[in-house]
Amino acid sequence: MLMISLSGFWSTIILLGIVQGLILSGLLFASRRHQLPSRILAVLIGLITLACLNIYLLDVTWYNTRTIWTILANALPLVVIMPIGPLIWCYVQASMDPSFTFSRKYYIHFYPVLIDLIPYTLAFMADMAFLNGMASQQQRSWISGFADSWNVYADIPRWFSITIYCWLSRQYIMKRKSEQLDIADDTARWLQQFLFLFLVFQGIWLLYLVPYIIPATRQPLLNAVGWYPIFVPLAVLIYWLGLKGYLVNSRITTVQQSNKTVAPASRLPDDSAEAFIQRLQKLMEAAQLYLDPSLTVNSLAQQAGMPAKTVSAVLNQHLDKSFSTFVNEYRVAAFKRRILQQDASQLTIPGIAMECGFSSPATFQRIFKQLTGTTPSRFIQEAKQAETP
Known part of the structure; x- marks a missing residue:
C-alpha cells in the first residue's frame, strides 16, 4: 500500500513537471526577449518534458491497453535525448556571445539523434508490417524486443553525450572569461548554476545506469524503484530550468537594452568624457597595458584612478565601444606594427600575437578577422605585396 501511494506521489510530481515544462517552453519559444537563447532553452526543456x-x-x-495508443507510442519519438548535450553547448554560447548564430557547422553535432530515432522507426515498421499482414505477431514481438534492448544500451552514448557537452560548455565559459570579454555577472553565474545542476543529474543518472545496463540487475532495479530516481529529478530540473531561465533571460534582455540606450541624465558631459578618454588612451599607449592578457575593466580603472563604471560608461557612450573592443584594437594595431618589422620573419604569427597581449591563437584569429575584416595571413601577404615595387 505504501509503495502504491509513493508511486502515485512521484507520478504526480512528474505530471506537474510535464505541465510546467510545456507551459514554460512555450513561453520561452514565443518570447521576443533574448530570442535565440530563449528558443534553444525552450527546445531543451521541451525534450526533457517529452521524456x-x-x-x-x-x-x-488506458494508454497501455489500446492498440492505437501502442502504435502511436511507437510512431511518436518522445524520448529524444542525444540533442540535449549539443543544445546545452549552443545555449551557453548564445547566452555569452550576442553574435552567435546557429549555422550549418553546428548541424553535425545533432546527427547522433539517429540513435534515438532508430528504435522508434523499427517498432513503427514492425507495427505497420503486422497490421498489413506482412509480419507475424512473433516477428513483431522480436523487433519490439530488439528496439527495447537498443534503448537500454543507447543510454550509454546518451550519458556520455550530455557529460561531454557539459564539459565543453564549461571550457567555453572559462575561455570567454579568460578573454576578459564584457560578460554580465548574472549571465556567468546563471550558466554556472545551469551546468552544475546538469552535472548533478549526470551523477544521479550514472548511479542508476550502471546496474540498469547489467542484465542480471536490471529487472530487480526496475522492480524496486522503477524509473523514479531518474525522472523525478528531471521534473525538478524542468521546474528550475523553466522558471529560472525565463527570469534570467528577461533580466539579461533588460540589461542589454539599458546598455544600448543610456538615459540623458546619466550621460557624462562631453568635456569630462574627453578628459577621461585622453587619460585612458595615454595609459594604453604609454604604459602599453594592452600587452597584459589578463587586463580587465577593474585593473584599467585602477591604473587610471577612475571607477570601473565610469570607464565602461565613457567607452560605451562616447566611443561606442565595449571594453574588449577598445583593448583589442590596440592589440591588433601592435600586431600589425610588429609583423612588419624586419626580424618578424623569425617568429610565428601565434608567437607575435601572444606578445601583443592576446590570450590564445584562436582568440587572436577571431578578433583580428572581426576588427579588420581579413585574416592575419592575408594581411601579411597584402602588406608584403604593397612593399614590393
Missing part, C-alpha cells in the same frame, strides 16, 4: 511524458504514460492504464 517525462513518455515515462508518465507508461503507468497510465
